Amino acid sequence: MISTTKLAHFGLFVVLLALSTLSTAHEIRPAIIDLTLNENGTYSIDIQTSVETYLAGIGPDVTDTNDAPQAAEYDRYRAMSEQELMPVFKAFAPDLISGIQFQADGLDINLAEPNLTLTSEPDLELAREAVITFTGTLPTGSSSLGWQWDEQFGESALRVSTATGEEIYTEYLQPGVPTGPFDITGAVKQSGFSIFANYIVIGFEHILPKGLDHILFVVGLFLLSSKLKPLIWQVSSFTLAHTVTLALGMLGIVTIPAAIVEPLIALSIVYVCVENLWSRNLSKWRPAVIFGFGLLHGLGFASVLTEIGLSPNHFITGLIGFNIGVELGQLTVIALCFLAVGVWFRNKAWYRSYITNPASIAIALMAGWWVFERTVYGV
Numbered sequence: 162m163i164s165t166t167k168l169a170h171f172g173l174f175v176v177l178l179a180l181s182t183l184s185t186a187h188e189i190r191p192a193i194i195d196l197t198l199n200e201n202g203t204y205s206i207d208i209q210t211s212v213e214t215y216l217a218g219i220g221p222d223v224t225d226t227n228d229a230p231q232a233a234e235y236d237r238y239r240a241m242s243e244q245e246l247m248p249v250f251k252a253f254a255p256d257l258i259s260g261i262q263f264q265a266d267g268l269d270i271n272l273a274e275p276n277l278t279l280t281s282e283p284d285l286e287l288a289r290e291a292v293i294t295f296t297g298t299l300p301t302g303s304s305s306l307g308w309q310w311d312e313q314f315g316e317s318a319l320r321v322s323t324a325t326g327e328e329i330y331t332e333y334l335q336p337g338v339p340t341g342p343f344d345i346t347g348a349v350k351q352s353g354f355s356i357f358a359n360y361i362v363i364g365f366e367h368i369l370p371k372g373l374d375h376i377l378f379v380v381g382l383f384l385l386s387s388k389l390k391p392l393i394w395q396v397s398s399f400t401l402a403h404t405v406t407l408a409l410g411m412l413g414i415v416t417i418p419a420a421i422v423e424p425l426i427a428l429s430i431v432y433v434c435v436e437n438l439w440s441r442n443l444s445k446w447r448p449a450v451i452f453g454f455g456l457l458h459g460l461g462f463a464s465v466l467t468e469i470g471l472s473p474n475h476f477i478t479g480l481i482g483f484n485i486g487v488e489l490g491q492l493t494v495i496a497l498c499f500l501a502v503g504v505w506f507r508n509k510a511w512y513r514s515y516i517t518n519p520a521s522i523a524i525a526l527m528a529g530w531w532v533f534e535r536t537v538y539g540v
Contacts, residue, residue: 189211189214189219189223189224189225189226189288189315190211190288190468191315191316191317191318191333191468191469192208192209192210192314192315192316192317192318193208193209193210193317193318193320193468193469194206194207194208194209194308194317194318194319194320195207195208195209195320195322196306196308196319196320196321196322197321197322197323197324198299198321198322198323198324198329198345199323199324200323200324202298202299202301202303203296203297203298203299204296204297204298204299205294205295205296206263206294206295206296207292207293207294208292208293208294208295208317209290209291209292210290210291210293211288211289211290211291212246212250212277212279212291212293213226213235213238213239213246213288213289214226214235214315215253215257215313215314216234216235216238216246216249216250216253217229217231217234217235217238218231218234218313219231219235220312220313220315221312221313221314221315221316221336224371226288239288239289243277243278243279246277246279247277250277251274254274254275257275257293257314258272258274258275260310260311260313260314261308261309261310261311262307262308262309262310262339263306263307263308264306264307264308264342265299265300265303265305265306266300266303266304266305266342267305267307267342268300270297270299270300271297272295272297273295273296273297275293275294275295276293276294277291277292277293277294278291278292278294279291303345304344304345304346304348305342305343305344305345306321306342306343306345307339307340307341307342307343308334308339308340309337309338309339309340310337311337312336312337313336314336315336316333316334316335316336317333317334318331318332318333318334318469319331319332319333319334319340321343321345328474329343329345329351330343330345330351331351331356331475332355332359333359333360333362333363333469353475353478356475356478356479356482357475357478357479357481357482358482359482360478360479360480360481360482360483360486361482361483361485361486361489362486363465363466363469363482363483363486364462364482364483364484364485364486364487364488364489364490365486365487365489365490365493366486366490367462367465367483367486367487367490368486368487368489368490368491368493368494369490369493369494372490374426374427374430374461374528374531375458375461375490375491376494377430377524377527377528378399378426378429378430378433378454378458379396379399379491379494379495379498380494380498380520380524381430381433381434381437381521381524382395382396382399382433382451383494383495383498383499383503384434384437384516384517384520384521385433385436385437385440385442385517387498387499387502387503387507387512388507391442392495394448395447395448395451396491396495397448398448398449398451398452398455399451399452399454399455399458399491400455400488400491401452401455402451402452402453402454402455402456402458402459403455403456403458403459403462403487404459404484405456405459406455406456406457406458406459406460406463407459407460407462407463407466407480407483407484408480409459409463410459410460410462410463410464410466410467411463411466411467411476411480415460417460419461419464420535422457422460422461422464423461423535424531424532424535424536425457426454426457426458426461427528427529427531427532427535428528428532429454429457429458430524430525430527430528430531431525431528431529431532432450432454433451433454434521434522434524434525434528435521435525437517437518437521438518438521438522441513462483462484462487466479466480466483502516
């Protein structure tokens with residue numbers, strides 16, 4: 162029996178160490194695509210992204226540029242000035258255009274050569290944002306549009322509006338997934354249900370597989386309380402808190418820079434796991450402490466939605482959908498923990514020595530590194 166527990170302990174420890182490489186300051190974020198339609202039939206497409214990932218050929222299977230085989234090439238492009246990078250981008254532009262399918266009434270629109278604008282970010286430790294701009298004219302009488310780009314360019318959030326800011330369509334797209342044809346005449350409105358379902362997916366994926374810090378926080382809660390009742394107390398406290406600050410953050414009532422929030426989120430993981438080492442049961446104050454940490458995590462969730470941009474016409478719908486997706490992700494993490502070790506080992510006398518303590522130490526060490534990394538190098 163001891164050999165079985167040692168094997169479980171070793172396997173969990175190795176998995177956690179492997180996951181620790183997934184969160185750094187070079188995280189690859191989804192592209193934000195703003196399509197603006199003008200009354201005279203012209204359009205502009207502004208793609209906010211980290212263009213160096215495309216130039217280096219880093220695909221959607223990588224979440225951090227440091228983990229990609231092309232990391233050195235990415236760093237070389239990242240170190241270039243806008244003037245130095247422009248010839249490289251122009252050589253890449255035909256590949257970008259060939260990877261985009263932009264249609265009006267089912268017919269392809271030929272895209273002209275795009276322009277590139279870079280932000281003046283001097284810190285090579287951080288991803289540099291760029292805006293790739295396409296402009297052109299729609300065929301006369303166009304009533305519907307469709308958009309798709311190659312899966313190598315990763316995930317994206319498509320936002321379509323008029324020049325006056327009137328929203329027409331919004332969707333979060335997985336790599337290579339097309340939109341269905343969407344109406345641009347105003348005759349057919351995008352349904353609230355489609356937006357609701359879309360934001361559930363965004364929220365879920367922000368936990369699984371992308372939210373390693375949030376995953377490890379929930380795992381830390383599970384490690385102390387593998388029994389259902391105390392775990393529900395903690396998760397309920399956490400859920401209530403991050404729901405509050407998610408809403409306040411999205412409404413702009415509470416805004417705290419990510420440079421402050423992200424190190425504190427990592428510190429919350431350290432605290433939970435260190436407390437697991439000296440506390441055998443759920444303390445009276447732990448739910449209150451978890452509530453405070455939940456407020457921080459809610460601000461982290463809000464920063465994600467701010468980047469993507471909630472649909473102004475469906476703000477509440479998107480907010481609720483995202484929050485439901487987050488909760489489903491957290492419940493899935495808990496269910497996986499129960500299936501991995503809880504169901505089999507939680508009532509064993511050696512559970513704490515061979516599961517709780519080693520896993521808590523491993524997670525605390527990872528999160529401690531994140532505190533340092535996010536404080537010194539930024540997020």
